[in-house]
Amino acid sequence: MTHIDINSDMGEIAELIANGTQESLMPHITSANIACGGHAGDEASMENTIAQALKWKVAIGAHPGYPDRANFGRLELDMPLEAIEQTVFEQIQALARVAKRHGAEIVHVKPHGALYNQAVKNAALSRAIAAGTARFSRSVVLVGLAGSPMLDVFREAGFTVAAEVFADRRYEADGTLRSRKFPDALIRDPAEAGRHAVELVERGGADTICLHSDTPGAPKIAEAVASALRQAGVEVGPLARVL
Numbered sequence: 001m002t003h004i005d006i007n008s009d010m011g012e013i014a015e016l017i018a019n020g021t022q023e024s025l026m027p028h029i030t031s032a033n034i035a036c037g038g039h040a041g042d043e044a045s046m047e048n049t050i051a052q053a054l055k056w057k058v059a060i061g062a063h064p065g066y067p068d069r070a071n072f073g074r075l076e077l078d079m080p081l082e083a084i085e086q087t088v089f090e091q092i093q094a095l096a097r098v099a100k101r102h103g104a105e106i107v108h109v110k111p112h113g114a115l116y117n118q119a120v121k122n123a124a125l126s127r128a129i130a131a132g133t134a135r136f137s138r139s140v141v142l143v144g145l146a147g148s149p150m151l152d153v154f155r156e157a158g159f160t161v162a163a164e165v166f167a168d169r170r171y172e173a174d175g176t177l178r179s180r181k182f183p184d185a186l187i188r189d190p191a192e193a194g195r196h197a198v199e200l201v202e203r204g205g206a207d208t209i210c211l212h213s214d215t216p217g218a219p220k221i222a223e224a225v226a227s228a229l230r231q232a233g234v235e236v237g238p239l240a241r242v243l
Contacts, residue, residue: 003235003242004201005162005208006226007031007143009063009112011049012040012072013214022049022213026056028222030238031208033110033143036095038087039065039073046098053104059238060104061143064091064132065112073113074180081128084115088132096136108162108239109133110143119150120176126150130157141239146206147175162207162239167197167225168215186212190220194228201234207242 008025011034016022026032032053035041041063053060065073067087079087088111096106111119111129119125126144130153133142138158144150146163154161168187170178178185187193197209209229211222229236 001235005030005239005242007208008211008213009033010213011035011045017048023052024219025222028226031059033061033063035063036091038067038091039112050102059107061108062092062095063112064088066115076114084128085132089135092136108141120145120148123153126153130154164208165200165206166210167193190224193221194224197225198228198232
């Protein structure tokens with residue numbers, strides 16, 4: 001039987017936490033990537049998101065991004081590699097301090113936005129992400145784009161890796177994600193996202209599938225994706241069971 005983890009980027013938008021949208025995704029996912037102060041997130045959002053994840057038995061991961069809150073970490077930056085390593089480490093540490101108060105531990109690390117997308121084809125940037133993460137721990141799983149060179153770099157740095165696909169994003173022919181500057185980059189229809197998720201998983205090579213909590217209609221998309229995967233005979237579970 002095929003196994004897959006469902007992850008979601010969380011703790012990024014205060015309104016989604018306050019109005020219940022974020023928690024409504026929790027029953028349908030198995031891993032939460034929590035913003036930890038770079039592109040978004042603060043101590044309060046980390047506290048709330050960790051508490052929700054523990055309530056729903058969802059694994060906790062760090063979601064470090066470029067320290068560029070004005071652009072939500074989605075603008076490509078030309079930061080020195082040493083600064084990338086340092087900010088990744090500091091962001092993971094910030095989440096770890098909050099997690100410790102809840103008796104929780106960080107299972108995985110997934111870069112965010114432009115940092116993730118640039119690292120897909122930039123080995124030096126991938127190495128900086130791995131180095132920052134290693135300063136925290138080499139026992140965590142590093143998440144990267146399925147089929148991309150960044151996973152090889154993470155493996156070479158001594159990490160267990162999780163190959164990621166995206167249920168609510170369209171792809172280019174080379175396997176990279178379509179830029180958000182294009183209006184069709186996001187898949188907003190729940191049924192289409194469900195079909196897309198099944199197709200991606202059935203191709204093989206994926207360990208985890210992402211749903212963005214800030215995609216319009218995210219709770220219905222999450223429910224449709226989880227349902228479609230299970231109906232296709234895919235067992236949904238955390239990375240600990242997948243890897």
